[in-house]
Amino acid sequence: MDIATELVVLGIDADASPRRIAEYSYDASNYRIPPVAVTFPRSAQDVAAIVRTCRRAGIPIVARGGGTSMAGNAIGRGVVIDLSRHMNRVISVDAETATAVAGSGIVLTTLAAEARKATDGRLTFAPDPSSASRATLGGAIGNDACGNHSVRYGRTSDHVVEVHLVTSDGLLLTATRDGLYATDPDDRAAAARAAEIADALKDLAAENLAILRTELETIPRQVSGYHLAHLLPENGFDVARALVGSEGTCAIVVSAKVRLVPVATSQLLLCVGYRSPSDAARDVPAILPFAPSAIEGIDEKIVATMAARRGRDTVAGLPAGQAWLFIDVDSESAQAQGESDVPATAKRLLDHLRAQGRMIDATVVDDPARRKALWRVREDGAGLSSRLADPDDENAGSGYESWPGWEDAAVAPERLADYLDEFAGLLEHHGLTGVMYGHFGAGCMHVRITFDLRTPEGRAVMERFCSDAAELVVRHGGSLSGEHGDGRARSSLLPLMYSPAMMGAFARFKEIWDPAGALNPGSIVDPPSITADLALADVPQRTWPTAFGLGRPHREAPPETALGSGAGDTTSSATPPGADSGGASELSLLDPFVHAVQGCIGVGRCRADTTGVMCPSYRATRDEKDSTRGRARVLQDMVRTAPSVDEGWRSPEVREALELCLSCKACSTDCPTGVDMATYKSEFFHHHYRRRVRPLSHYSLGWMPAWLSAAGAAAPLINRALSSGLGRLAARAGGLDPRRTMPAFATRRARRTHLDALPEVSADSQVILFVDSFTKAFRPHVASAAAEVLGATGDRVGCTADNCCGLTWISTGQLGKAERTLRRTAENLDDGTDRPIVLPEPSCAAALANDLPELVATDAARRVAARVRSFASYLPTLLDAGWRPPALPDSVTLQTHCHEYAVFGARSGVAALERLGVEVHAAEGCCGVAGNFGFEKGHYEVSIAVAENALAPALRDDPRRPIVTDGFSCAMAVEHVAAVDDDLAGARDVRGVHLAELLTRATADNPTPKNPTPPSRSARS
Structure with missing residues (x-):
């Protein structure tokens, strides 16, 4: 019986599938180590059972929180215990003592928010590393994390009161500021083990008084090694703080009591x-x-x-x-x-x-909003610096790569400038470039460096540089790590910082807690080389021919691929200024698809729910497989042809990982490294289903533009059929979920009323209105409203309703058909002018602006894409010209459209309405329908859960407020939520309105046809 099966028999959630192994083979470091299984405990007792089982089997254990470690201390061979999935709640908050008790898997921003909520906004948890929106309390304790405000609040160890542990032999102990005790006083075995460990720790401190007093705690950010100075008599034998920073190598933290500070x-x-x-x-x-x-x-x-x-x-x-x-x-x-x-x-x-x-x-x-926006530049430093744009190149995707490995050194603040001057010289000596950011007030400098991790020569440069850098920081009285921990990145360099006696004390400390060396082996004590297990080492250089122009980050695509032909084709240098080929990757030699999917470095912003829009499916399921990072890691194993994911484009593991991706494209903007999972999904589906039968929805929804015109001619008949039992049968036949509200087709009369009168494009047209398939088939009144607004300044508007953006073929991965459709569209629209092309449907606008130049390798495609605007992003042009609409409501709810957000700007609609004096309540999150996704069989529950992130609460907040839904999918989501949500029972007529409708009198005159297909009873439950 394998370890995962044995744990499942015990009632533990354990998974050893190839897909899961791929997801947890990485953290945010340079390393890749596949585990044997991943577990998701629900209690300290579950953790203890996992530990005891692994101990009997002789299998190592790695505790993991948010998986954001840059030093490689959240991965390892053995069983990974993911504490973030279930052990993530605040247990208690005591305002009088200013303390809180929380599970180790709780996200730091959640802990801080819960503390403020429980104390009427008076108290919060102080440590706020840049990863605080996804890093966990256990991880912060493991690394002794600090944060942006550490110049005042110090390190996590300054805020820990008690640490509740599971030991390497599966016992529950509590470490406090004055000792170590059994968590349950009646547990005799735990009490005996606590006394044994405490006695050994006291002996360790007594035998090493001099070095503990002289080599440790010499600067504010001395995080490297174990914090043994807290065991000194003058420090009260503080076992809790001695364990902070031990990186899960001594015991597993299951919860902790922490100190709160005034807001x-x-x-x-x-x-x-x-x-x-x-x-x-x-x-x-x-x-x-x-x-x-x-x-x-x-x-x-x-x-x-x-x-x-x-x-x-x-x-x-x-x-x-x-x-x-x-x-x-x-x-x-x-x-x-x-x-x-x-x-x-x-x-x-x-x-x-x-x-x-x-x-x-x-x-x-x-201004609080502006302050938050600027702080995000600093907080996203790790991701932004990994794939840098060249400020002298207009192509935003060009530039070069940088990596962690020596990103965390610290010196006394007064020595920081001199250290940086010498550090710059060291970079130059090794032919490297460093991107600098960090905690200047605490003397801790984060530097991502242009290491070449892919070749033996580059890895040798990295090893020499890190050794020299360690010696440099030690000369300045500093620490190899200032908050990220030592892990696999720096542990082997610790002998350069500490005396042999101190290294011996570290080894003894680890042995006292973990005699068998089972907990997170390879960190701090007995580490491998810093170049062992690098994820990019010797990745096979096979080519992956693709349809999309994913080559933006690289210099030139290999001739065997089709990647370099789109807008991503660039001749920018892969080697940064001041570096030579010995220090920077020759990115021109990389297959572009491989390079694109390797853009994820694991910082995990896709697991955050406090900023941005990504990743809606992860916010609904809280499963790593549904995060952008989880999907990227499975793709990375695919292109490695790793044993875990070894079937290439046919891989069922990748297909499973991509199943709940909504193709919202928010990651392309929110991910600091620019990962575009919607594009990767389309590309994968394109190859995965080549010469194979596709899911039914790929035919019913993917080919929608081809059959919409015919369906429109029979709209009354189809609408009547959809309102009967035939509607649900038709949905099942088309691979759709019968619980999902089906849209009503506009009648021929409605199309004639709103479309036939629109002027065609002529030489005199100054603005072109592109009427997409969805608008034409389902809400033609939006086209007439948009035309009215676009012409309000006197500009002559010409309308085209005969072209297609190919969106449904793109989202279902039918890229051959999409490319042919877009090529025709580009040829039709490329008229030798720079007239703006405005689309009322944001997803179609995004497809033309973003996907057209990636799929079609022509100058015409690039010229057309440059002219495309969404309606909301074009509106400021009209306002700048002095136009003002008729009377507007005082306030609206605005459903942020994901593609609008990703391609045209997060605030395009909000900014325009605020200029008009309208109070905007933005529902910043995916609506849950997202084109095909919400209609497809198997997605309904997740779709509804996604709507609960932002849309549903916004509707409940005030269903009488107009809700602006420029996207047709968003409008459908509003109708469905209003129909099935019991809290909206008195507002069943709630519907979304397009921004163009809001700005004209068309809203009252041209209501959307009522939905003919009410949700089934099961949908209402």
């Missing part, structure tokens, strides 16, 4: 520009006396990439400079200066910095 008030963000990161670092000692809560830094490469990938408005507000400090000043800062006026404190600080003579410019940001 900061009256915050201002100061953005200060400098010529270089070292100039910024030299000002840190001048800033610290002002007691800011944060002093963070970034360099220009990250800012350029953010602007190229998400638009220049995302970095609007940054002052002039090539490097920036983000300084948070609040009421506590003012009090430290004997003041109560936060703006006055900020002004005095800026005046002081000007007197230092290094700053170039500064901006004070007091």
Whole structure:
């Protein structure tokens, strides 16, 4: 019986499938180590049972939270215990003692939010690493994580009161600030083991008093190694804090009691520009006396990439400079200066910095939304810096790669500038380029470096560089790790930092807790080489011919592939300025599809639910397989031809991983590395079903534009049939879910009324309205409303309703048909002008703007794509011309359309309505229908759960508010939620309106036909 089966027999959720193994072979580091199984415990007792079973079998154990480790300490050979799936709740909050108890799998932002909620907004959990929206409490304890505000709040170890553990022999113990005890006082075996460990730890401390006092806790961010100084008598034999930072190598943290801190008030963000990161670092000692809560830094490469990938408005507000400090000043800062006026404190600080003579410019940001947006630039640093845009190249996808491995060193803040100067020289010596960001106020510098991890020569450069860098940081009295832990990335370098006696003490500490060495082997004690188990080492260089132009990040595609022919074709250099081929990957030699899917580096923003829109299916299921990261990891194993996923395009594991991808494209914007899973899914389906029978929905929905015209001619008959039992039979026959509300076809009269009167495109047309298949078939009144608005400034509008964007063929992976359709469309629309082409349906606009130039390798395709606008993104042009609509409602609910969000900007509709004085309540999340997805058999439950992320709560908040749904899918989702949600029983007539309808009088005159197919009884339950 294999270990997974044995655990399932015990009632443990365990999985050893090839797909699951691929998902958990990686974290956010450079490494790949397949486990033997993955488990999802629901309690400390489950964890103990897993440990005991693995101990009997002699199998190692790796505890894992959000899987965001950059040092490789969340992967390993053995059984992975994923604590984030179920053990993720706040157990209690005590406002009087300012403490909380929570499961180790709780996400840090969730813990902070729950603490604020339970204390009326007074208290929060302080540690806030940039990954806080998906990193877990157990992971923060394992690495002794810090965060952007650590200059005030310190490390996680400063906030831990108790740690509740499962030991390597499956016993439940509690480590406190003054000792170690059995969690259950009546558990004699646990009590005996606690006493045994405590005695051994006291002996360890007594035997090493001198080195514990002189080699540890010398700088604020000394995270490397074990925190044995907490065992000293003067520190009260603090076992809880001694275990923080032990990276799961000593015991498994199942929950913890943590200290809460007061919520900061009256915050201002100061953005200060400098010529270089070292100039910024030299000002840190001048800033610290002002007691800011944060002093963070970034360099220009990250800012350029953010602007190229998400638009220049995302970095609007940054002052002039090539490097920036983000300084948070609040009421506590003012009090430290004997003041109560936060703006006055900020002004005095800026005046002081000007007197230092290094700053170039500064901006004070007091708007909370703008402050949050700028902080996101810093928080996404790890992902943004991994695939950088070239600021001198107009192609946002061009640039080069950088990697972790030496990303986490720390020195005393007053030595940071000198360290950075010497570090820059070391990079140059090895022919490497570094992208710098980090916690300047705490002396901790994150640097991602252009290592070549794919070749033996590049890996040898990495090993030499890291050894030299370790020696450099030690000369500056620093630490190899400042918060990410040592893991597989730095543990083998610890002898350069610590004496042999200290290394011996570390080994003894590990042995006391884990005599068999079963817990997370390879971290801190007995580590492998830093170049062992690298994920990119010797990946087979086979070619993967594709239809999409996925070659944006690479220089030139191999001649055997079709990838370089689209808009992604670029001649940008793969080697960064100042580097030679010994230090940077020769990306031109990579197969473009391989390079594209390797864009995921595991930072896990797709697992967050506090910012952005991705990943809607993960937010619904909370299963790693349904995250963008999980899907990317399975694809990465596919292109490796790894044993876990070895059937290439035919792989059932990849097909399963992609099953619940909604193709919303939000990841292409929200993912810091620009992973575009919707495109990868289309490409995979294109090959997977080649010369095979497809799912029925690929014919019924995928070929929708081909049969919509015929269906429209018989609209009354079809609508009557859909309203009867035949509708559900037809849905089943087409591979659709019969519970899903089916759309009503517009009648021939409605199409004549709204479409026949629209002017055709002529030489005099100044704006072209592209009437897509969905608008033509289901809501032609939207086309007439859009034409009215577009012509409101006097521009002559010409309409085309004879072309297709190919969207349904793209989303179902029928790319041959999509390419032929789009080629005809490009030829028809490429008229030698730059007249804007405006589409009322955002998904169709996105297909023309984004997919057309990727699938069709012509100048005509590129010219047409450059002219395409969604209706919402074009509206500011009309407002700039002075047009204002008739009376508007005071407030609306706006359902954010995922494709609009991804391709035309997250705030395109919101910004236009706010300019018109309308209060916008944005439902920022996928509606759950997402084109084909919500209609397909097997997706209904997930579709409804996705709607609960944003849309359904927004409707319940005030069903009387107009709800703007530019996307036809979104409008269908609104109708369905209103029909099946018992909380909306009194508002069954709720329907979405297009922005064009809202801006005209057409809303009252041209209502959408009522849905003829009510949801089935099972859909209402």
